[in-house]
Amino acid sequence: MDQLEQDFLHGLKTVLGLPNPFVPLHEPEFMGNEWELVKDCLDSTFVSSVGKYVDHFEVMLAEYTGAKYVVAVVNGTAALHIALLLAGVRPGDEVLIPALSFVATANAVAHCGAIPHFIDSEFKTLGIDPHALSDYLKHCSLSSSEGLTNRFTGRRIAAVVPMHTYGHPVDMVSLLDVADRYDLTVVEDAAESLDSRYQGQHTGTFGLLGTLSFNGNKVITTGGGGAILTNDAELARQAKHWTTTAKQPHRWEFFHDAVAWNYRLPNLNAALGCAQMEQLPDFLRRKRLLAQQYEKVFKDIDGIDFVVEPPNSQSNYWLNTLRLNQPSFEMRDRLLTAANEVGYQCRPTWTLLHKLPMYADCPRAPLPIAEQLEASLINVPSSAKVALV
Ligand SMILES: *Cc1c(COP(=O)(O)O)cnc(C)c1O
Numbered sequence: 572m573d574q575l576e577q578d579f580l581h582g583l584k585t586v587l588g589l590p591n592p593f594v595p596l597h598e599p600e601f602m603g604n605e606w607e608l609v610k611d612c613l614d615s616t617f618v619s620s621v622g623k624y625v626d627h628f629e630v631m632l633a634e635y636t637g638a639k640y641v642v643a644v645v646n647g648t649a650a651l652h653i654a655l656l657l658a659g660v661r662p663g664d665e666v667l668i669p670a671l672s673f674v675a676t677a678n679a680v681a682h683c684g685a686i687p688h689f690i691d692s693e694f695k696t697l698g699i700d701p702h703a704l705s706d707y708l709k710h711c712s713l714s715s716s717e718g719l720t721n722r723f724t725g726r727r728i729a730a731v732v733p734m735h736t737y738g739h740p741v742d743m744v745s746l747l748d749v750a751d752r753y754d755l756t757v758v759e760d761a762a763e764s765l766d767s768r769y770q771g772q773h774t775g776t777f778g779l780l781g782t783l784s785f786n787g788n789k790v791i792t793t794g795g796g797g798a799i800l801t802n803d804a805e806l807a808r809q810a811k812h813w814t815t816t817a818k819q820p821h822r823w824e825f826f827h828d829a830v831a832w833n834y835r836l837p838n839l840n841a842a843l844g845c846a847q848m849e850q851l852p853d854f855l856r857r858k859r860l861l862a863q864q865y866e867k868v869f870k871d872i873d874g875i876d877f878v879v880e881p882p883n884s885q886s887n888y889w890l891n892t893l894r895l896n897q898p899s900f901e902m903r904d905r906l907l908t909a910a911n912e913v914g915y916q917c918r919p920t921w922t923l924l925h926k927l928p929m930y931a932d933c934p935r936a937p938l939p940i941a942e943q944l945e946a947s948l949i950n951v952p953s954s955a956k957v958a959l960v
Contacts (some may be wrong), residue, residue, distance in 0.1 A: 575902065576909050578872045579893075583915045586864045587957055590914030597788045597890060598954040600854070605846040612842040620815070622838030624845055629798070631848045635766070636773040638781070638800035640807030643836040643844075644814050647762040647784025650797035651679035653813055653834065654780040655730065657799075657806050658756045660685050664729035665721055665934065667755070669699045670923045671941045672734045675784075676760050677924045677933075686726065689925050689935035692944060696881045697736035697892075700940065701745035704731070707936040708753050719753050724934060730756040735764035735774045737950070738790075738889035739881055743769045743777045758782070762797070765790045766855050768885040775800045780810075785840075790854060790889050791847035793840040854955040855887055861958035862888040865951065869893060878948075890950045892920075898946035906949060920948040 587594050612618055625643055632641040644650045660666055662684030668676050670689035677687040690707070693700035712728060713720050719728040731750055733741040750757045761767075761775030762784035768774065775781025780803075785796035799810045817831035836844075862877075869877040876894045880886035895902060903919060910917040923945050925935050 572909065575874050576906060579875060579906050580909055580913060582865075582868045582872050582875070583910060583951065585868045586861070587915060587952055588959075593914045594916060594952040594957060595954065596916040596918055596950060596952055598956065599787055599792045600850070600954070600956055601846075603846050603850045605843055608842040608846045609839065612839050618839040619837050620835050622841070624838045624841035625836055628793075628836070628841040628844045628848070631845060632783070632798055632800075635848065635851070636776055636800060638773070638776050639802040640800070640804065642799045642807060642810040642814060643841060644797045644799060644834045645836055646795045647782060647786060647797035648675040648679055648682075649814070649832070649834040650782035650784070650799045651675065651732075651758070651760055651762075652682045653810055653832065654758050654782050654799050655679055655683050655685070655732075656813070657809055658730050658758045658779055660729045664727045665724070666729055667699075667704070667731040668760075668924075669732075669734055669736075669941070670925055670935060670938050671697065671736065671920065671944055672760070672924060673762070673921055674924065674927065675762070676732060676734055677927075677930055680732075681929075685729065687924065687930055687933050688721070688728065689923075689930075689933060689938065690731075691936055691938045692736070692941045693742065694940055694944070696739050696741055697878065697944060697948075698739065698741035699731070699733045699746060701742055701749045703936065703940075704746075705749045705752070708749070711936070712753065714754065719755060721934060728755065730758055732758050732760050733778075734760040734762070735767055737878070737892050738764050738767045738887040739878070740764065740767050740769040740774050740884040740886065742881065747777060761800070763789065763889045764887060766851060766887045770883050776802070779803065780806060785844060785847075790858075790887055791844065791851055793836065793844040793847070796836050796840050796844060857955040857958040858888045858953065861953065861955070862886075862891055864959065865891050865893075889953065891953045893949045893951055894944075895947040895949070898943045900946045903946060903949060910951075915952055917952070918950045920945055920950070
């Protein structure tokens with residue numbers, strides 16, 4: 572075992588203690604009112620599409636994020652799909668998204684019949700680099716009365732989707748400036764960034780719409796779930812309508828006025844979400860402590876940095892992330908093998924989206940930073956419960 576592997580394992584052991592026998596990457600915690608609220612939901616028999624917990628969960632999320640309107644849905648991918656449709660994304664359009672993201676960002680674009688167009692990331696934030704985006708659009712796009720088009724494909728570029736990677740906010744002031752200059756609609760994929768803030772404002776509330784996920788591995792979970800955030804009353808109304816089969820409210824009549832989706836969040840899942848929301852501040856307090864422990868320990872280890880929250884931002888530190896100073900798939904995989912063999916569940920970042928077979932032919936900007944990050948990022952165990960408090 573070489574020095575870097577030894578230092579890496581020693582760092583993990585210092586922060587996490589010995590794996591006994593296994594430290595998962597991210598584990599949910601149900602130590603609050605989960606059992607009580609879920610039982611109440613079962614007792615009521617309103618487990619499905621009707622019930623008070625959905626409304627209550629939406630209100631809690633609106634209060635927490637500062638979004639005027641929140642529509643709870645069945646998962647984060649569905650939330651992004653509907654948000655993109657509401658933002659005007661149509662079949663044959665292109666949508667600018669980071670190459671470094673979970674596959675759901677690209678899938679939501681594809682579900683609209685649109686084409687993902689991959690953009691490079693910034694070293695510090697791990698999210699879309701607004702300056703690289705601006706330089707790229709200068710030579711690849713044409714502005715006209717029809718909006719922005721890709722001069723090489725002739726397709727309309729309809730929107731840009733910043734994603735706040737592992738909870739670290741994108742440089743939103745610069746991103747909004749680029750979007751403004753190029754007349755691009757902004758839809759934020761804030762699936763990983765519940766409680767992450769940029770200049771004090773909650774991620775997911777900068778764009779026309781934003782989306783959250785409550786999958787089992789996220790900061791809070793509803794089993795599966797998601798939400799659409801917006802400050803626009805009409806978009807919120809439409810989001811609710813389209814995600815609930817476009818049924819016109821009536822006491823007995825079934826009248827639907829559009830081909831729509833059944834994307835609603837069941838009441839049972841929302842009950843779990845309400846209990847999880849009550850504990851969110853405590854989860855985040857402990858996750859932050861854990862991040863500070865990683866930062867302190869890895870400061871003294873040559874060759875590996877801990878990724879800290881970007882300037883002007885507060886990260887939720889959803890997944891703690893280490894970065895090799897020298898990008899190398901070979902070294903990355905050696906460290907991953909060593910850690911996983913001992914029982915620390917560590918993961919690489921996602922395979923860049925343009926390397927997946929279904930997205931290989933999509934347009935893309937030069938991706939030098941994303942390529943570096945792909946060969947250098949390692950996610951380390953990040954559950955609130957492993958913090959030494
Ligand atoms: C988790 C996640 C989603 C949504 O995932 P669901 O599993 O559908 O809730 C979307 N984008 C990113 C970047 C994610 O991490």
